[in-house]
Amino acid sequence: MFNHAELRERVCEANRELVRAGLVTLTFGNASGVDFAAGVLAIKPSGVAYDELQPDAIVVVDLETGELVAGEGRPSSDTPTHAVLYRCFDGVGGIVHTHSRAATAWAQARREIPCFGTTHADHFRGPVPVTRPLAPAEIRGDYEERTGDVIVETFERQGLDPLETPAVLVASHGPFAWGPDVAQAVENAIALELVAELALHTLALKVEAPVLDDDLRERHFSRKHGPAAYYGQPQ
Amino acid sequence: MFNHAELRERVCEANRELVRAGLVTLTFGNASGVDFAAGVLAIKPSGVAYDELQPDAIVVVDLETGELVAGEGRPSSDTPTHAVLYRCFDGVGGIVHTHSRAATAWAQARREIPCFGTTHADHFRGPVPVTRPLAPAEIRGDYEERTGDVIVETFERQGLDPLETPAVLVASHGPFAWGPDVAQAVENAIALELVAELALHTLALKVEAPVLDDDLRERHFSRKHGPAAYYGQPQ
Amino acid sequence: MFNHAELRERVCEANRELVRAGLVTLTFGNASGVDFAAGVLAIKPSGVAYDELQPDAIVVVDLETGELVAGEGRPSSDTPTHAVLYRCFDGVGGIVHTHSRAATAWAQARREIPCFGTTHADHFRGPVPVTRPLAPAEIRGDYEERTGDVIVETFERQGLDPLETPAVLVASHGPFAWGPDVAQAVENAIALELVAELALHTLALKVEAPVLDDDLRERHFSRKHGPAAYYGQPQ
Amino acid sequence: MFNHAELRERVCEANRELVRAGLVTLTFGNASGVDFAAGVLAIKPSGVAYDELQPDAIVVVDLETGELVAGEGRPSSDTPTHAVLYRCFDGVGGIVHTHSRAATAWAQARREIPCFGTTHADHFRGPVPVTRPLAPAEIRGDYEERTGDVIVETFERQGLDPLETPAVLVASHGPFAWGPDVAQAVENAIALELVAELALHTLALKVEAPVLDDDLRERHFSRKHGPAAYYGQPQ
Numbered sequence: 035m036f037n038h039a040e041l042r043e044r045v046c047e048a049n050r051e052l053v054r055a056g057l058v059t060l061t062f063g064n065a066s067g068v069d070f071a072a073g074v075l076a077i078k079p080s081g082v083a084y085d086e087l088q089p090d091a092i093v094v095v096d097l098e099t100g101e102l103v104a105g106e107g108r109p110s111s112d113t114p115t116h117a118v119l120y121r122c123f124d125g126v127g128g129i130v131h132t133h134s135r136a137a138t139a140w141a142q143a144r145r146e147i148p149c150f151g152t153t154h155a156d157h158f159r160g161p162v163p164v165t166r167p168l169a170p171a172e173i174r175g176d177y178e179e180r181t182g183d184v185i186v187e188t189f190e191r192q193g194l195d196p197l198e199t200p201a202v203l204v205a206s207h208g209p210f211a212w213g214p215d216v217a218q219a220v221e222n223a224i225a226l227e228l229v230a231e232l233a234l235h236t237l238a239l240k241v242e243a244p245v246l247d248d249d250l251r252e253r254h255f256s257r258k259h260g261p262a263a264y265y266g267q268p269q
Numbered sequence: 270m271f272n273h274a275e276l277r278e279r280v281c282e283a284n285r286e287l288v289r290a291g292l293v294t295l296t297f298g299n300a301s302g303v304d305f306a307a308g309v310l311a312i313k314p315s316g317v318a319y320d321e322l323q324p325d326a327i328v329v330v331d332l333e334t335g336e337l338v339a340g341e342g343r344p345s346s347d348t349p350t351h352a353v354l355y356r357c358f359d360g361v362g363g364i365v366h367t368h369s370r371a372a373t374a375w376a377q378a379r380r381e382i383p384c385f386g387t388t389h390a391d392h393f394r395g396p397v398p399v400t401r402p403l404a405p406a407e408i409r410g411d412y413e414e415r416t417g418d419v420i421v422e423t424f425e426r427q428g429l430d431p432l433e434t435p436a437v438l439v440a441s442h443g444p445f446a447w448g449p450d451v452a453q454a455v456e457n458a459i460a461l462e463l464v465a466e467l468a469l470h471t472l473a474l475k476v477e478a479p480v481l482d483d484d485l486r487e488r489h490f491s492r493k494h495g496p497a498a499y500y501g502q503p504q
Numbered sequence: 505m506f507n508h509a510e511l512r513e514r515v516c517e518a519n520r521e522l523v524r525a526g527l528v529t530l531t532f533g534n535a536s537g538v539d540f541a542a543g544v545l546a547i548k549p550s551g552v553a554y555d556e557l558q559p560d561a562i563v564v565v566d567l568e569t570g571e572l573v574a575g576e577g578r579p580s581s582d583t584p585t586h587a588v589l590y591r592c593f594d595g596v597g598g599i600v601h602t603h604s605r606a607a608t609a610w611a612q613a614r615r616e617i618p619c620f621g622t623t624h625a626d627h628f629r630g631p632v633p634v635t636r637p638l639a640p641a642e643i644r645g646d647y648e649e650r651t652g653d654v655i656v657e658t659f660e661r662q663g664l665d666p667l668e669t670p671a672v673l674v675a676s677h678g679p680f681a682w683g684p685d686v687a688q689a690v691e692n693a694i695a696l697e698l699v700a701e702l703a704l705h706t707l708a709l710k711v712e713a714p715v716l717d718d719d720l721r722e723r724h725f726s727r728k729h730g731p732a733a734y735y736g737q738p739q
Numbered sequence: 740m741f742n743h744a745e746l747r748e749r750v751c752e753a754n755r756e757l758v759r760a761g762l763v764t765l766t767f768g769n770a771s772g773v774d775f776a777a778g779v780l781a782i783k784p785s786g787v788a789y790d791e792l793q794p795d796a797i798v799v800v801d802l803e804t805g806e807l808v809a810g811e812g813r814p815s816s817d818t819p820t821h822a823v824l825y826r827c828f829d830g831v832g833g834i835v836h837t838h839s840r841a842a843t844a845w846a847q848a849r850r851e852i853p854c855f856g857t858t859h860a861d862h863f864r865g866p867v868p869v870t871r872p873l874a875p876a877e878i879r880g881d882y883e884e885r886t887g888d889v890i891v892e893t894f895e896r897q898g899l900d901p902l903e904t905p906a907v908l909v910a911s912h913g914p915f916a917w918g919p920d921v922a923q924a925v926e927n928a929i930a931l932e933l934v935a936e937l938a939l940h941t942l943a944l945k946v947e948a949p950v951l952d953d954d955l956r957e958r959h960f961s962r963k964h965g966p967a968a969y970y971g972q973p974q
Binding site: 529530531532549550551552577578581603605606608609610611612613614615637638640643644647676677678704707708 | 855856857858861926929930933936937938940941943944945948949951952954955958962969970971972973
């Protein structure tokens with residue numbers, strides 16, 4: 035039988051880490067993790083204060099139907115967005131959504147974050163893309179599900195690999211970040227906020243700041259990711 | 270008989286929460302709560318350090334006359350502003366005034382905060398308005414009461430519902446936020462500072478940043494507020 | 505006999521408060537207090553880490569000659585600047601020098617801080633002035649004493665009362681703040697950093713931001729200071 | 740025999756200090772120390788979380804060959820950069836690399852940090868230089884060693900003394916700082932981030948901000964450094 039306890043514990047810990055990293059204000063933000071074998075995702079309950087959050091408050095829902103599998107209370111209202119991404123993005127096991135300061139400013143300005151330096155290239159193989167604004171009909175219907183769709187559409191149109199560019203800015207809304215598991219999704223959300231802030235300051239210093247040369251971008255990305263990686267300890 | 274203790278405790282806790290949230294420097298700021306049945310408001314004493322603040326230091330004054338009902342010492346010098354808002358804004362049960370960094374910058378620039386994203390729309394149904402500057406005669410007379418009047422005038426002229434736009438910027442001064450009770454007033458003050466900071470960064474990235482489409486603004490506001498709300502746990 | 509212990513304790517506590525308020529980095533900054541009857545000032549020793557600072561490490565020097573009266577080690581290298589201000593500014597009993605972020609940026613830009621709002625007017629009756637740059641001969645000679653002289657010159661030329669404008673920006677250097685005692689000097693240094701940051705953000709929002717009307721500036725200053733003050737608790 | 744324990748303890752403590760000073764996010768950053776007599780440098784292991792860091796996790800490698808001398812696991816991937824600097828910069832005993840916010844923004848904008856004030860001159864005798872971008876062939880080869888080479892080249896071309904200008908910005912990457920030992924390297928990294936932030940705000944206030952006059956720059960540098968220094972306590 036599927037062990038909810040372990041997944042809920044990891045998801046709870048990830049949500050708490052978002053607070054420690056300064057990425058959330060009030061109850062804005064949520065982290066989820068998935069178990070494909072069990073066909074479920076575990077996510078923060080909606081509108082619950084972070085300092086009260088315990089593993090058994092984490093809600094487990096069916097990945098396809100969204101129905102409650104374990105836990106009490108309503109899952110995060112953004113749950114349908116998470117579910118779309120799990121269903122469409124191969125290899126994604128954890129997702130984080132925040133309204134972190136710098137990344138949200140880029141989302142509100144509807145600008146992608148250019149790759150201005152190696153800090154960015156260490157985590158994202160190119161610019162962090164921004165979605166198109168949702169159309170009125172998309173907003174009035176299953177809005178949160180359409181938000182997931184427009185993220186997927188953005189990656190398909192630009193031919194991006196979600197595991198190489200593990201974040202997106204939803205126009206006029208804010209960032210989503212992800213990774214192979216929820217802990218790595220949190221790490222990518224933290225890295226995203228840092229590169230968003232660095233890019234904001236970089237443009238303040240030079241309106242036409244140069245983006246990273248392809249060679250340097252590839253070197254940094256590949257020294258941390260893929261078969262030739264030599265950053266970190268051997269696994 | 271009216272239980273002062275409970276109201277003072279909630280107002281004291283709200284004032285302390287302003288400090289924890291980073292909204293106040295020195296003794297700049299105050300939170301109040303009202304009891305309409307008893308005809309009183311409870312507010313922080315003037316110029317008292319936050320770390321000394323205990324519930325029995327909270328001052329209780331008559332809502333109409335401003336006379337001291339309980340507690341020792343002078344109430345916050347902004348008390349007449351709070352009293353005007355309680356008398357004129359139906360449903361407001363708590364008020365917060367701070368000199369928080371980003372919101373005060375908008376007040377000093379005498380600019381309303383445009384609704385640039387869903388973080389804003391989650392709390393405020395449209396732009397956060399800015400008052401006109403007070404006239405010399407208003408400043409020389411009952412200045413703090415006139416500050417309340419100009420806030421009410423701003424909402425009347427723009428046809429705003431105070432519970433849908435629970436904050437204002439007083440020109441060249443700073444923000445006031447409110448809510449059905451003092452805890453929600455604090456939450457709105459925290460949300461206001463966040464959206465003020467996001468808007469500041471957004472304009473740095475795009476001078477002509479687009480405001481949120483009406484559909485998206487309404488969707489986000491109404492998923493948190495009103496009869497069709499589905500954010501948070503059922504009450 | 506003069507009680508060094510009490511003065512040193514207050515000066516030590518003031519220096520520690522600068523750290524808690526986030527105004528100092530490394531060992532940049534110093535607070536001093538004076539005892540005119542005893543003809544001495546007490547100040548932080550030069551280059552000593554704040555977390556090691558104890559009252560008996562505070563150095564006491566003669567106000568006229570600068571000679572060591574009590575304590576071991578070298579006084580802050582800025583001591584001659586403090587001494588000039590104590591000798592020339594009537595009523596000043598405490599002085600603080602920091603390299604706090606926003607105020608130092610204004611000093612480096614060689615711009616006075618305009619009075620953009622009531623937060624400013626609550627502490628400073630008008631703009632916070634900036635000195636002229638020191639001449640080469642002044643820099644090569646008794647540099648720290650000349651720094652004090654140029655502050656005094658600035659106040660004399662502009663006809664300012666040091667107790668109504670209890671701070672200055674030394675061009676290309678940083679802020680000095682003062683008050684009737686060292687605790688109030690610290691409070692003014694904290695207020696200065698806040699108004700410097702607010703003014704920085706205000707200009708980012710509106711290049712030609714309006715300064716406060718005279719009436720409002722006077723109202724706010726005089727509700728906190730002077731015979732008609734009604735802010736804070738009666739003394 | 741060489742005492743690894745003492746060097747590893749100092750290097751471990753320096754790495755932890757980077758976190759306390761707010762200079763590192765996630766695992767971005769590393770501090771190293773050298774022992775020339777033993778021909779080794781000690782450095783943070785690659786990709787290890789700071790809160791797990793203990794002295795015996797610090798890796799010791801041969802200064803010439805890069806071979807592991809003590810400790811387990813892979814040294815920081817930036818180790819070859821550190822080694823080049825130790826071999827070429829006389830008197831440098833400790834090196835720090837971070838992706839601190841303001842300094843990295845200057846590196847990404849490929850701008851040197853001008854000497855705008857005395858805070859800067861207290862630590863750096865002139866502008867903090869920025870390297871040229873690395874050429875594609877340099878990036879594809881021994882990239883980290885070439886990063887060291889381009890730093891050395893920058894200092895040689897500009898005729899700079901590494902102990903008088905103990906920091907550099909690597910174009911599109913981030914800052915390196917150093918000093919006679921690892922503790923002073925950390926101090927210079929902290930000072931660099933402060934002056935980078937001050938300079939960012941200074942330019943926001945005045946696009947053509949004036950750099951410090953030579954006299955004042957020399958006065959401040961020499962009151963802290965060299966034979967006539969009078970800042971700090973006599974050694």
